[in-house]
Amino acid sequence: MRLSTGDPRLRAAAYQAAALAAVILLGWYLVSNTLANLEARRIASGFAFLGREAGFEIGETSLIAYGAADTYLRALAVGLANTFRVALIGIVAATALGALIGLARLSRNWLVAKLAAAYVEFVRNVPLLVQLFFWYAVITENLPGPREAVEPLPGVFLANRGIFFPVPAWSAVHGWMLAATALGAGAALAHARWARRRQARTGRRPPVLAGAAALLVLPPALAWLAGGAPTRFSVPALAGFNFAGGAHLSPEFAALTAGLIVYTASFIAEIVRAGVLAIDRGQFEAAYALGLRRGLAMRLVVLPQALRAIVPPVTSQYLNLIKNSSLAVAIGYPDLVSIANTTINQTGQAIEGIAIIMAVYLTISLVISALMNWYNARIALKER
Amino acid sequence: MSARPMIELRKVSKRFGDFQALKAIDLEVAPGEKIVVCGPSGSGKSTMIRIVNGLERHDSGTVVVDGIELRDDLREIEAIRAEVGMVFQSFNLFPHLTVLQNLTLAPLWVRKMPRRQAEALAMELLERVKIPEQAGKYPGQLSGGQQQRVAIARALAMRPKAMLFDEPTSALDPEMIKEVLDVMVELAREGMTMVVVTHEMGFARTVADRVVFMDQGEIVEAAPPQEFFGAPQTDRARLFLSQILGH
Numbered sequence: 350m351r352l353s354t355g356d357p358r359l360r361a362a363a364y365q366a367a368a369l370a371a372v373i374l375l376g377w378y379l380v381s382n383t384l385a386n387l388e389a390r391r392i393a394s395g396f397a398f399l400g401r402e403a404g405f406e407i408g409e410t411s412l413i414a415y416g417a418a419d420t421y422l423r424a425l426a427v428g429l430a431n432t433f434r435v436a437l438i439g440i441v442a443a444t445a446l447g448a449l450i451g452l453a454r455l456s457r458n459w460l461v462a463k464l465a466a467a468y469v470e471f472v473r474n475v476p477l478l479v480q481l482f483f484w485y486a487v488i489t490e491n492l493p494g495p496r497e498a499v500e501p502l503p504g505v506f507l508a509n510r511g512i513f514f515p516v517p518a519w520s521a522v523h524g525w526m527l528a529a530t531a532l533g534a535g536a537a538l539a540h541a542r543w544a545r546r547r548q549a550r551t552g553r554r555p556p557v558l559a560g561a562a563a564l565l566v567l568p569p570a571l572a573w574l575a576g577g578a579p580t581r582f583s584v585p586a587l588a589g590f591n592f593a594g595g596a597h598l599s600p601e602f603a604a605l606t607a608g609l610i611v612y613t614a615s616f617i618a619e620i621v622r623a624g625v626l627a628i629d630r631g632q633f634e635a636a637y638a639l640g641l642r643r644g645l646a647m648r649l650v651v652l653p654q655a656l657r658a659i660v661p662p663v664t665s666q667y668l669n670l671i672k673n674s675s676l677a678v679a680i681g682y683p684d685l686v687s688i689a690n691t692t693i694n695q696t697g698q699a700i701e702g703i704a705i706i707m708a709v710y711l712t713i714s715l716v717i718s719a720l721m722n723w724y725n726a727r728i729a730l731k732e733r
Numbered sequence: 734m735s736a737r738p739m740i741e742l743r744k745v746s747k748r749f750g751d752f753q754a755l756k757a758i759d760l761e762v763a764p765g766e767k768i769v770v771c772g773p774s775g776s777g778k779s780t781m782i783r784i785v786n787g788l789e790r791h792d793s794g795t796v797v798v799d800g801i802e803l804r805d806d807l808r809e810i811e812a813i814r815a816e817v818g819m820v821f822q823s824f825n826l827f828p829h830l831t832v833l834q835n836l837t838l839a840p841l842w843v844r845k846m847p848r849r850q851a852e853a854l855a856m857e858l859l860e861r862v863k864i865p866e867q868a869g870k871y872p873g874q875l876s877g878g879q880q881q882r883v884a885i886a887r888a889l890a891m892r893p894k895a896m897l898f899d900e901p902t903s904a905l906d907p908e909m910i911k912e913v914l915d916v917m918v919e920l921a922r923e924g925m926t927m928v929v930v931t932h933e934m935g936f937a938r939t940v941a942d943r944v945v946f947m948d949q950g951e952i953v954e955a956a957p958p959q960e961f962f963g964a965p966q967t968d969r970a971r972l973f974l975s976q977i978l979g980h
């Protein structure tokens with residue numbers, strides 16, 4: 350084979366090799382330069398700092414016990430747990446609220462539809478950061494101090510230090526109730542499967558929701574009664590300038606979660622609405638013509654088809670929500686980014702700190718994408 | 734033959750905004766009767782048969798189907814829809830369900846039929862429309878003619894007392910029209926009450942008891958096919974016939 354410089358394939362390969370070489374050179378330059386700078390400032394590179402004592406307090410340590418004497422690694426784990434707490438609650442609530450508002454916008458009730466439209470248009474056109482400041486201000490500026498806290502329900506207090514509410518004082522009986530709930534959940538799943546088989550056999554469908562509700566509520570209730578029906582509650586009570594006892598949601602957590610839910614729900618609502626509208630009217634009409642009522646036509650015919658169009662964009666809204674939760678830093682909620690920031694400030698290990706943030710967010714994003722791709726493939730339309 | 738008509742429209746009017754789509758329509762369809770409805774595009778044919786099963790609401794007049802008057806009560810409309818089958822020009826099969834599931838959906842959820850019985854009925858109907866071998870396929874995998882036959886079977890699975898067809902063959906390639914018309918002729922032989930909007934005049938001649946000619950929201954003529962085709966009474970009908978039979 351004769352090679353000439355005029356061969357287009359050869360030229361393309363040469364360009365690609367040159368581009369690759371340029372990228373490698375640039376990367377090598379950046380790394381060696383950074384290492385040299387770090388050395389000049391006597392900052393050791395590497396992740397050894399993670400084992401050192403952090404020395405700062407964290408306002409919210411809900412899932413992982415933490416004190417200033419713990420390590421940076423533990424502090425970052427607390428931040429990650431805080432991020433997960435916001436993301437999980439945010440995703441579940443934004444999905445529910447978004448679906449509700451999306452369907453409300455399709456309602457035949459004029460007022461309901463217009464209210465939903467106004468919500469969407471207003472919320473998604475105001476920057477999220479502004480909304481977070483708004484929610485934070487609503488809580489910290491408009492609510493009174495703990496001494497004058499609003500008490501909408503007995504034992505529940507709204508104050509500029511957050512929301513305080515009673516929780517049952519922990520006892521061994523509650524452990525048994527948890528176990529009973531798990532058993533009940535298993536039984537509810539079995540019941541749903543039995544109901545489906547029974548519908549297949551006899552045509553009649555036993556009440557699945559009522560059965561599941563009973564199976565979820567009764568076993569823990571029985572365990573509670575068998576355990577002597579403990580009724581002791583830990584109730585928040587004013588102690589000095591703040592409340593003690595009960596459970597507590599900080600203003601930062603409440604503002605961040607509310608902001609993310611309200612904001613993301615407006616996008617999810619539009620996705621759900623567009624998904625339903627994209628389904629041909631003929632599908633509704635064919636379902637109605639067979640005698641299916643509106644709810645069943647929606648559930649059995651339209652939504653299963655709309656879901657295929659809804660899942661991919663909603664996935665990217667979930668990813669957005671998780672990434673947007675890093676705006677926590679602006680209102681002082683100790684999420685992963687906020688704690689990594691503090692860590693970087695104290696140790697100077699900026700590269701490692703940012704690498705940790707990037708690795709964590711990348712991992713979360715890839716896991717969610719993979720889950721949603723799997724789900725999407727499962728419901729894909731079979732044609733031709 | 735019972736005295737009570739299966740479908741009865743009296744002075745039925747319908748407007749879309751400023752446009753009067755139906756002007757005081759009167760029509761009675763006896764049990765077992767086959768009506769072919771024809772007329773120029775936009776004359777109100779679809780609107781009329783969609784009013785019969787409540788897909789459109791009429792503004793005035795009365796509609797009675799199988800003794801039930803169509804009012805605003807959704808339960809009554811649903812009761813009527815369960816008794817009246819409808820076949821659309823664009824098939825409107827459910828693309829996410831198999832052919833068999835398309836046929837069993839309404840019997841399972843509306844008639845509360847046991848699954849085994851619903852599936853046996855579905856297979857029997859697929860035999861009747863001559864595509865039992867397609868039961869496990871999805872609508873997207875079938876030809877247009879096959880899809881329309883599935884749509885007819887899907888409507889029949891509710892064991893309707895009457896069937897409405899809105900131009901069932903006009904979206905089909907010519908070579909597929911016959912397989913669908915054959916199924917409809919068969920259905921007519923079995924005594925089904927049928928209202929068929931179509932311009933297939935051969936079908937009208939073989940099957941129809943009466944041909945109803947509509948123009949500009951009115952029923953202009955209604956007569957047995959020999960009379961209608963042999964001696965149309967109005968200029969409008971003569972013009973229409975010359976246009977579709979002529980060329």
Ligand SMILES: Nc1ncnc2c1ncn2[C@@H]1O[C@H](COP(=O)(O)OP(=O)(O)O)[C@@H](O)[C@H]1O
Pocket residue numbers: 749752754772773774775776777778779780781
């Ligand atoms: N949903 C609607 N909104 C407004 N106009 C409509 C609607 N449906 C039908 N029309 C109008 O009513 C007239 C009759 O329509 P249709 O019953 O579909 O006629 P045909 O089936 O005889 O062609 C047409 O002029 C059509 O444009």
Ligand SMILES: [Mg+2]
Pocket residue numbers: 778779780899900
């Ligand atoms: Mg039409």
